[in-house]
Amino acid sequence: MTAQADHTTALPAVHASRPSPSDAAQNVASLAGLDARSISAWFGTHKVLDRVSLSMRAGEVTALIGPSGCGKSTFLRILNRMHELIPSASLAGEVMLDGQDIYAPNRRLTDARRQIGMVFQKPNPFPAMSIYDNVVAGLKLTGLRTSKRSRDDLVETCLTKAGLWKEVRDRLRQPGGALSGGQQQRLCIARSLAIQPRVLLMDEPCSALDPTSTRRIEETIAELVSEVTIVIVTHNMQQAARVSDRCAFFLASHGTPGVIVEHGPTSVMFENPQDERTSDYVHGRFG
Numbered sequence: 666m667t668a669q670a671d672h673t674t675a676l677p678a679v680h681a682s683r684p685s686p687s688d689a690a691q692n693v694a695s696l697a698g699l700d701a702r703s704i705s706a707w708f709g710t711h712k713v714l715d716r717v718s719l720s721m722r723a724g725e726v727t728a729l730i731g732p733s734g735c736g737k738s739t740f741l742r743i744l745n746r747m748h749e750l751i752p753s754a755s756l757a758g759e760v761m762l763d764g765q766d767i768y769a770p771n772r773r774l775t776d777a778r779r780q781i782g783m784v785f786q787k788p789n790p791f792p793a794m795s796i797y798d799n800v801v802a803g804l805k806l807t808g809l810r811t812s813k814r815s816r817d818d819l820v821e822t823c824l825t826k827a828g829l830w831k832e833v834r835d836r837l838r839q840p841g842g843a844l845s846g847g848q849q850q851r852l853c854i855a856r857s858l859a860i861q862p863r864v865l866l867m868d869e870p871c872s873a874l875d876p877t878s879t880r881r882i883e884e885t886i887a888e889l890v891s892e893v894t895i896v897i898v899t900h901n902m903q904q905a906a907r908v909s910d911r912c913a914f915f916l917a918s919h920g921t922p923g924v925i926v927e928h929g930p931t932s933v934m935f936e937n938p939q940d941e942r943t944s945d946y947v948h949g950r951f952g
């Protein structure tokens with residue numbers, strides 16, 4: 666999971682057109698924050714994260730940045746219990762969703778996955794399944810029976826939110842695999858939204874996309890964050906500056922496990938970071 670870092674010294678305007686996070690949080694009752702407390706992670710005996718704590722606020726975009734191999738993707742997978750799918754993987758710590766630990770013994774794995782969705786680096790729609798069926802594919806997870814009419818509405822709503830409706834409304838029965846890469850990624854976002862997650866995790870969602878598709882995804886993120894809390898891993902510093910409210914800078918120096926060196930508002934992280942290593946990284950002096 667490596668990608669070339671794309672650094673810049675310029676800090677573009679950060680989504681001036683959307684409501685402030687606090688306005689958004691007040692407007693949508695179901696918004697939830699995620700609070701990771703003292704997370705350590707291992708693959709076998711190899712420790713890759715050491716007591717990482719981070720609050721990801723409701724109604725905000727939090728960007729996880731840092732050089733390759735410092736544990737960003739591992740941290741992200743821990744946030745919705747995907748880390749435990751890897752046989753050698755283990756972890757310590759707590760992940761609180763709206764004050765409830767998703768790892769508590771009485772919490773079901775499927776609950777965490779339903780409430781905390783994930784979009785991956787490489788678009789992964791079901792290629793032979795129709796666009797329509799891709800969007801509703803996750804509904805089985807919820808166990809809810811829905812009418813055809815409400816499924817139709819859901820498909821339109823989710824594709825609209827993902828910025829894809831106008832491009833596909835006349836070909837909903839065509840296979841998802843026939844769409845362009847950028848369209849497939851927006852289809853995956855629509856599929857995640859269909860089960861109404863409270864948090865959406867995005868692991869380098871634009872790294873396989875061209876600049877135009879990347880811009881569309883970034884616009885989609887800006888529109889979605891008023892109703893779903895977003896955590897995004899990105900190697901692209903311009904993108905982190907454009908889309909996020911807050912950033913966390915991860916680092917694993919000289920084979921030590923990854924830690925968060927610094928986190929805070931994106932403008933501060935880029936313009937006035939407290940740690941020299943953050944400054945060096947966001948300005949492209951290493952990584």
Ligand SMILES: Nc1ncnc2c1ncn2[C@@H]1O[C@H](COP(=O)(O)OP(=O)(O)OP(=O)(O)O)[C@@H](O)[C@H]1O
Nearest residue numbers: 666667668708713732733734735736737738739751
């Ligand atoms: N399935 C796995 N099995 C064993 N080790 C793994 C596995 N996945 C990741 N690691 C190791 O965990 C460490 C952190 O990897 P991770 O992918 O979380 O970093 P990252 O910061 O997301 O990197 P990148 O930016 O390159 O995607 C690395 O040393 C990596 O080799």
